[in-house]
Amino acid sequence: MLRICTLFVLAMACPGQPAGAQTFSGRVVVIDGDTLDVGQTRVRLHGIDAPELGQTCTNRNGVSWDCGTWVADQVRRRFEGHRARCQAVEKDKYGRTVARCEVADQDIGRALVRDGLALAYRQYSMAYDLDEKGAAVSARGLHGHVMARPAEYRRNLRDKRAGQNPAPDPTCVIKGNINGKGRRIYHMPGQQHYERTTIRTARAERWFCSEAEARAAGWRRAKR
Template sequence: MLRICSLFTLILALSYGAASAQGIRGVLRVIDGDTFDVGGTRIRLHGIDALEAAQTCETEGGQPWACGDWTTRQVRERFQGAQTRCEALDQDRYGRTVARCFVRGADVGLQLVQEGLAFAYRKYSMDYDLDEKAAYVAARGIHGFKTISPARYRVTRRSGSAPERASGGCNIKGNISAKGTRIYHLPGQAFYDKTRINVKAGERWFCSEAEARGAGWRRAKR
């Protein structure tokens, strides 16, 4: 049995190595700011970390806005549908292929960090460290607003310390029904006061109806 397991492991390693050498090619479909589908393969971009979709930032005037959704839209506008080549480097704990990807010969991860659409993920790579610092100094993209890193945000969300009450003008409740339907409730609607937000279950607050609809929620009927 041990020999069989070892042989199976060796076959997987050789297959992954061959795929890495050949590269992954295809049309790019944006999942979020740092996760793509390319040629049927789920890709997690190497060395960068983009804002989570539910993250919000704060303007100089203290107004919240949906910078997580904004970041995903920006990445989608730039790269959705592009012919892409990716070099597989590793595999993460979710089974995604960690890769460096190129569109028209340019490193996608590098572009996102330089434009302030992603952070350098220093926990895993220092490749884009100086590029993020330059974007920060120039206040490009998300660096022009008050926010926290995606890694810190994920920690606070897992610990349950993510906000379960409205902050600033973000008082629209994004609820997920027992059937998985995403519905948002406006102040004054019938079930607004009764609706509770469970951030651990993926529910969230929105700052505007446009933001809620853009994230895939529909308005409550009453």
């Protein structure tokens, strides 16, 4: 049976579209690897995460370089000045419109992940999961270098600003905290109190690379 979307149907959206989805278009101005101005709208591309401006990568010879600025330049060469058509998904905490955008029927997010210029942001979408895996297997773009995932890079920056000791290794992100009663508790990414838990090595708190390592050292997992 043919399904027809009408304004007559209360609080219902067309199949495949989120309720209240907004479509807009405009000329592209690139801010960084995953942030654009589309006309008058500041857009954070949905489902991808690119290195921050000033974030460094390390090449096979052990030389560090500003891969965040390089990615922004690559995105600028590809899309700056072109007309994009976007579909809004939501607003983020910075007031930006999170959206999926296309230029000449090309999904910008998919193109960037596919070519190794950004990573799939699986916390928010699995849409580009296979594109990232394909780029990693072929060592395209950033995958030919050593790079902390942008989310971890940002978290370490926040930790430094808060005066706590950041993870020495971006793959070792389990937080071993000692609470006010002296109990040793570790927090996994995604748990309720992970983000607000600080690690101060002067108090014998530490980072762990695996749950097995944390348990062996005498820490127990946080209940939530």
